[in-house]
Amino acid sequence: MTNRKDLWLDILREMEPKIGRAQLLTWFKNTAIKASGEGVLRVGLPLPFFLEWHATHLASITLAAAQKFDPTLNQVEYEVDLALASGNEETVELGRHFEDVKPRKLPGKPEVKVGEGMIARMLNPRYTLDHFIVSPENRLAHAACLRVARFPGSLNPLFIYGGVGLGKTHLLQGTAREIHQNDPKKRVVYVTSEVFVNDVITGIQHQSINHIRSKYRQADVLIVDDIQFIANKDRCQEEFFHTFNALFETGKQVILSSDQPPAHLELFAPRLRSRFEAGMIVDVKMPDLETRIEILRERSRQAGVMFTPEILEYIAAKADRSIRMLEGVLTQTIAKYELEAINPTLQLVSEILEQIQPEEKQSSIFPPSPAMAVTLERLIEKVSDYFTLPPADLCGNSRLRECLLPRQIVMYLAKTRLRLPLAKIGQTLGQRNHTTVIHAVKRIEEQMKNDRQLLGDINALTREVGLV
Ligand code: ADP
Numbered sequence: 001m002t003n004r005k006d007l008w009l010d011i012l013r014e015m016e017p018k019i020g021r022a023q024l025l026t027w028f029k030n031t032a033i034k035a036s037g038e039g040v041l042r043v044g045l046p047l048p049f050f051l052e053w054h055a056t057h058l059a060s061i062t063l064a065a066a067q068k069f070d071p072t073l074n075q076v077e078y079e080v081d082l083a084l085a086s087g088n089e090e091t092v093e094l095g096r097h098f099e100d101v102k103p104r105k106l107p108g109k110p111e112v113k114v115g116e117g118m119i120a121r122m123l124n125p126r127y128t129l130d131h132f133i134v135s136p137e138n139r140l141a142h143a144a145c146l147r148v149a150r151f152p153g154s155l156n157p158l159f160i161y162g163g164v165g166l167g168k169t170h171l172l173q174g175t176a177r178e179i180h181q182n183d184p185k186k187r188v189v190y191v192t193s194e195v196f197v198n199d200v201i202t203g204i205q206h207q208s209i210n211h212i213r214s215k216y217r218q219a220d221v222l223i224v225d226d227i228q229f230i231a232n233k234d235r236c237q238e239e240f241f242h243t244f245n246a247l248f249e250t251g252k253q254v255i256l257s258s259d260q261p262p263a264h265l266e267l268f269a270p271r272l273r274s275r276f277e278a279g280m281i282v283d284v285k286m287p288d289l290e291t292r293i294e295i296l297r298e299r300s301r302q303a304g305v306m307f308t309p310e311i312l313e314y315i316a317a318k319a320d321r322s323i324r325m326l327e328g329v330l331t332q333t334i335a336k337y338e339l340e341a342i343n344p345t346l347q348l349v350s351e352i353l354e355q356i357q358p359e360e361k362q363s364s365i366f367p368p369s370p371a372m373a374v375t376l377e378r379l380i381e382k383v384s385d386y387f388t389l390p391p392a393d394l395c396g397n398s399r400l401r402e403c404l405l406p407r408q409i410v411m412y413l414a415k416t417r418l419r420l421p422l423a424k425i426g427q428t429l430g431q432r433n434h435t436t437v438i439h440a441v442k443r444i445e446e447q448m449k450n451d452r453q454l455l456g457d458i459n460a461l462t463r464e465v466g467l468v
């Protein structure tokens with residue numbers, strides 16, 4: 001038994017830098033080696049709904065790590081043993097070996113609450129209904145959001161679906177903000193389905209599911225973004241169903257987004273799908289060329305740069321898969337223009353497009369990272385999300401520790417993974433010169449060698465941003 005426990009701890013340690021500490025603590029708590037021999041490592045899981053996740057996402061990483069210690073292994077098998085659920089002599093006490101860091105919160109930065117009553121991880125200030133450019137392809141969705149923002153409960157549930165990067169999150173966050181502005185007493189809860197899943201799992205593990213339930217059920221407005229990721233997690237789906245019913249039946253507004261219409265969400269229980277279908281279902285599609293040019297014009301105006309109509313038209317014509325892609329191309333064009341003093345030509349824009357498109361193609365299945373080229377802007381967004389630190393602080397001048405470390409992490413990732421020019425990185429992150437960036441990169445590299453937590457953060461971020 002002790003041997004198995006030691007081996008399991010070794011394997012977990014080996015895996016940690018690859019999957020990050022938060023994942024490790026979530027999915028490996030109260031797990032154990034049940035048997036090992038004849039090439040098979042048999043892993044015990046404490047709860048049935050872990051099975052699916054382990055089998056699809058963690059099996060190969062687990063095997064690779066185990067092979068380091070026992071090269072004869074060639075397969076991982078799972079069994080559910082409820083006796084493990086509260087920890088017993090077979091399980092490794094994770095908390096003792098890996099300090100809890102999930103999600104990493106810096107001192108004084110509460111995870112939730114944007115204003116009183118508003119519960120959400122950071123809302124993007126740019127995502128307002130006013131700034132949403134309306135076209136025939138999204139008019140109905142926008143109108144439905146405006147209506148719900150004025151009269152919560154009036155279109156219930158409101159279900160918005162459409163492909164990646166077409167404005168669903170923008171609409172949902174804009175609606176959340178507006179409802180809250182109209183009536184600050186309303187409790188508005190905005191979460192991505194990943195946050196919901198995490199909450200439920202934590203609730204189950206820490207026997208605090210009632211607390212989690214009440215967080216959601218006290219909402220006046222519940223907004224869940226990218227609901228499709230709850231689909232194959234039975235227990236979470238079940239929790240969601242009950243929460244949904246509780247709110248729906250008392251006339252509380254529920255707003256959902258998904259990449260598919262309800263009828264195509266096959267992994268959802270039919271009773272849940274038919275509940276979705278009872279409300280208002282609207283789609284968002286890629287706007288026409290004219291609207292795309294309009295979006296580009298607006299965005300470059302916000303950035304204080306004007307490009308010739310030919311350039312804007314060229315970008316709009318070529319970047320025809322998602323608005324996010326459109327914005328990615330524009331952002332990079334602006335960066336070239338501002339930082340390297342290169343006046344954009346059609347040739348330059350087409351090179352940028354070529355870099356972006358291959359990434360766009362490969363990433364549509366899983367993980368749920370949206371298909372797009374990773375830009376410095378997105379990296380900043382992710383890091384600020386991760387540390388619950390407003391992007392403005394990250395890019396600002398504060399020398400507080402809680403800003404410094406995340407800022408250095410952005411610099412490190414921007415340099416080593418995105419391979420961006422030092423000058424650009426420095427400039428975007430608070431007008432700093434390139435020596436500051438070099439210093440930051442060295443520091444992080446140095447610190448990572450003996451700070452496992454930092455290493456875990458970097459790994460988690462690399463994955464979240466979609467760099468692996
Ligand atoms: P989704 O959630 O559908 O994947 P997002 O809401 O994240 O897409 O949108 C991607 C980007 O495109 C965001 O920066 C958003 O502000 C922008 N965007 C999408 N549609 C519009 C629109 N109609 N007007 C202005 N910006 C838009």
Ligand code: MG
Pocket residue numbers: 165168169170225226
């Ligand atoms: Mg989205």
